[in-house]
Amino acid sequence: MSTPAEANPLGLCGQLPRFDLFATEQVVPGVRALLARLSTQLDAIEACVEASWDGLVLPLERMNEGLAYAWGLVSHMLAVRNSEALRTAHAEVQGEVIAFGLRQAQSPAIHAGLLRLRAGETFGSLDPTQQRIVDCLLRDARHSGVGLDDPRRARFNAIQAELADLATRFNDHVLDATRQFSRVVRDPIEMEGTPPSLRELTAQNARAHGEPGATAEAGPWRLSLDAPVLFPFLEHGACRPLREKLYRANITRASSGNLDNTPILEQILALRHEMAGLLGFSCYAELSLDAKMAPGVAAVDELLEQLRRASLPGAQKDLEQLRAFALERGQGEPIALWDVPYWAERLRENRFDYSEEELRPYFPLPRVLEGLFTLARRLFAVDIVAADGETPVWHPDVRFFRVRDAAGQPIAAFFLDPYSRPGDKRGGAWMDDCMGRTRRATDGVLRQPVAYLVCNQSPPVGDKPSLMAFDEVLTLFHEFGHGLQHMLTRVDHGLASGIRNIEWDAVELPSQFMENWCYHRETLLGLSRHVESGERLPEVLFEKIAQARTYRAGSTMLRQLYFAMLDLAIHRDPSAGRRERIFAIQAEIAARTTVVPPLPEDRFLCSFGHIFAGGYAAGYYSYKWAEVLSADAFSAFEEAGLDDGPAVAEMGRRFRETVLALGGGTAPMRVFEAFRGRPPSPAALLRHSGLSDLPAGGVATERGPA
Numbered sequence: 280m281s282t283p284a285e286a287n288p289l290g291l292c293g294q295l296p297r298f299d300l301f302a303t304e305q306v307v308p309g310v311r312a313l314l315a316r317l318s319t320q321l322d323a324i325e326a327c328v329e330a331s332w333d334g335l336v337l338p339l340e341r342m343n344e345g346l347a348y349a350w351g352l353v354s355h356m357l358a359v360r361n362s363e364a365l366r367t368a369h370a371e372v373q374g375e376v377i378a379f380g381l382r383q384a385q386s387p388a389i390h391a392g393l394l395r396l397r398a399g400e401t402f403g404s405l406d407p408t409q410q411r412i413v414d415c416l417l418r419d420a421r422h423s424g425v426g427l428d429d430p431r432r433a434r435f436n437a438i439q440a441e442l443a444d445l446a447t448r449f450n451d452h453v454l455d456a457t458r459q460f461s462r463v464v465r466d467p468i469e470m471e472g473t474p475p476s477l478r479e480l481t482a483q484n485a486r487a488h489g490e491p492g493a494t495a496e497a498g499p500w501r502l503s504l505d506a507p508v509l510f511p512f513l514e515h516g517a518c519r520p521l522r523e524k525l526y527r528a529n530i531t532r533a534s535s536g537n538l539d540n541t542p543i544l545e546q547i548l549a550l551r552h553e554m555a556g557l558l559g560f561s562c563y564a565e566l567s568l569d570a571k572m573a574p575g576v577a578a579v580d581e582l583l584e585q586l587r588r589a590s591l592p593g594a595q596k597d598l599e600q601l602r603a604f605a606l607e608r609g610q611g612e613p614i615a616l617w618d619v620p621y622w623a624e625r626l627r628e629n630r631f632d633y634s635e636e637e638l639r640p641y642f643p644l645p646r647v648l649e650g651l652f653t654l655a656r657r658l659f660a661v662d663i664v665a666a667d668g669e670t671p672v673w674h675p676d677v678r679f680f681r682v683r684d685a686a687g688q689p690i691a692a693f694f695l696d697p698y699s700r701p702g703d704k705r706g707g708a709w710m711d712d713c714m715g716r717t718r719r720a721t722d723g724v725l726r727q728p729v730a731y732l733v734c735n736q737s738p739p740v741g742d743k744p745s746l747m748a749f750d751e752v753l754t755l756f757h758e759f760g761h762g763l764q765h766m767l768t769r770v771d772h773g774l775a776s777g778i779r780n781i782e783w784d785a786v787e788l789p790s791q792f793m794e795n796w797c798y799h800r801e802t803l804l805g806l807s808r809h810v811e812s813g814e815r816l817p818e819v820l821f822e823k824i825a826q827a828r829t830y831r832a833g834s835t836m837l838r839q840l841y842f843a844m845l846d847l848a849i850h851r852d853p854s855a856g857r858r859e860r861i862f863a864i865q866a867e868i869a870a871r872t873t874v875v876p877p878l879p880e881d882r883f884l885c886s887f888g889h890i891f892a893g894g895y896a897a898g899y900y901s902y903k904w905a906e907v908l909s910a911d912a913f914s915a916f917e918e919a920g921l922d923d924g925p926a927v928a929e930m931g932r933r934f935r936e937t938v939l940a941l942g943g944g945t946a947p948m949r950v951f952e953a954f955r956g957r958p959p960s961p962a963a964l965l966r967h968s969g970l971s972d973l974p975a976g977g978v979a980t981e982r983g984p985a
């Protein structure tokens with residue numbers, strides 16, 4: 280039986296997506312029909328706001344579900360089955376979807392209703408998750424300017440529009456400036472040291488730019504500032520003057536002429552400061568942290584400073600080693616910034632003489648999945664079983680799995696799209712929300728969560744399975760960690776179940792936690808099996824992987840701290856919106872966080888899209904914050920004894936009942952403390968990075984960043 284709603288897969292909220300019915304030409308009419316229906320519902324809610332959970336929050340949740348399902352499906356297909364037609368359809372309705380979200384977020388009637396619910400007598404009878412959802416909805420409404428009087432709200436909205444426009448221009452300038460720089464190399468001596476993959480790519484670039492006869496072997500080769508060209512060249516190009524040229528071009532990208540981002544930085548910082556002021560915050564950093572796990576700017580400062588003090592000596596030692604090594608290999612000149620990646624790679628090759636290619640045959644995908652699922656069973660008492668064919672998928676390579684609890688009952692499901700498909704699939708790896716867990720208010724029926732796990736690893740060749748690089752194994756564990764949090768949630772409210780409603784700086788806890796297991800000897804050896812000989816990964820290779828983990832850890836950490844501290848500093852200084860001040864702050868922070876100081880003309884901020892055109896403004900610290908949480912969580916397992924089966928199982932249950940089960944329904948600091956029995960401590964991260972000699976058991980009394 281077919282009804283009109285069934286004809287369009289975007290309208291099937293609550294069911295597994297019908298990828299077999301998905302058709303690009305249905306996107307625009309499907310989304311418009313849905314928005315029309317939701318707008319009528321929103322009108323009805325606004326017309327008579329009832330200040331109760333069932334009368335206000337539940338209808339909001341249902342609207343949210345419908346839109347998240349349909350738009351999530353479109354966005355997912357855009358990422359995994361991209362086409363010109365789908366891009367056009369997506370672009371055509373994207374503005375309408377955003378406008379609907381804004382209308383809901385800025386609705387004065389809903390805001391007033393939420394305030395009445397918060398102050399009313401029934402609030403106390405809501406469960407703690409419901410209370411948190413109301414508080415988070417109120418916070419988001421406040422941050423969207425709904426509580427402002429008319430002139431202030433008008434100014435707030437004007438700032439928002441201007442900031443969106445500035446972010447677009449910022450990105451356009453970076454793209455154009457990147458495109459503007461190129462250097463065609465004709466002399467093979469200038470390409471000395473570069474790997475075949477880079478020669479192939481740069482010859483291909485040359486062919487696309489007026490050199491039809493370019494070949495990987497004979498050139499010419501076209502160098503550019505695109506990451507896949509720039510970084511391999513800085514790491515491997517033996518030609519020092521050319522490295523310098525590329526390095527200098529990169530750190531001054533989009534900082535002069537008609538593509539100069541400096542005035543845009545000034546405006547963005549000034550507008551963000553003004554916006555924070557309108558909302559009652561002293562600076563933009565305070566506004567950003569108001570919606571995060573970190574309790575405040577001071578707590579972040581304290582953590583970053585602690586990490587800085589611990590990593591600086593390591594970074595200095597790294598530099599000394601590079602100097603000695605470069606000198607020994609014949610570089611008489613002092614180490615410059617454009618020498619660091621080059622010599623760091625030479626030293627790495629010298630110390631850990633194995634290649635990714637050597638590891639691949641030990642990690643065929645089917646074996647790695649088996650090992651990962653065994654680990655999930657051991658830690659979290661869940662069974663993961665293949666269920667291919669039970670539901671349509673978007674590509675023949677996509678797998679479907681069901682997750683069962685210890686009693687054999689299905690509790691969740693996920694899709695796995697493992698291989699790279701450059702033709703129509705976005706690069707990178709991610710986990711996304713296909714459906715969230717909710718319990719229907721009317722009859723108590725539970726809808727199970729479903730996740731998308733998407734990787735871009737090497738596809739199978741011939742009759743051999745996909746052979747994974749160690750990094751690809753890490754990535755799979757990472758995304759699976761996100762997936763576990765989405766799927767093992769016990770929260771029954773769709774606005775806060777799984778990965779929903781989790782603070783930005785806490786969301787990487789389960790994913791990075793899972794990565795730690797790849798450095799556990801028994802786990803890694805257990806999931807390795809040579810594709811031909813069937814042998815486990817040799818001990819000696821495991822040792823090298825384990826040692827390579829801490830190679831230059833002080834330098835790597837210090838670099839992240841430079842970015843994090845600078846990001847925070849420019850978002851709290853009221854006068855950072857003036858160029859002298861921005862670059863003075865950069866110099867001050869660099870003096871404390873670099874061992875080779877940046878050049879005076881360094882303008883990397885002009886291409887730092889994370890904080891000027893992405894979501895990381897006054898939030899770059901989140902990388903380190905989440906790493907502290909995940910390392911500290913893993914150290915609970917180390918303290919229990921990683922090879923003590925029952926102890927690990929018990930700790931795993933505890934992790935499942937807290938971090939994985941409570942999700943966005945409980946404040947993340949409380950979730951962490953419920954698992955760890957104390958606030959987070961950076962000791963484990965420092966120890967895993969080889970930056971302290973603290974024993975595993977010695978961290979329990981450390982003072983946390985909170």
Ligand code: ZN
Pocket residue numbers: 757761787790
């Ligand atoms: Zn992640």
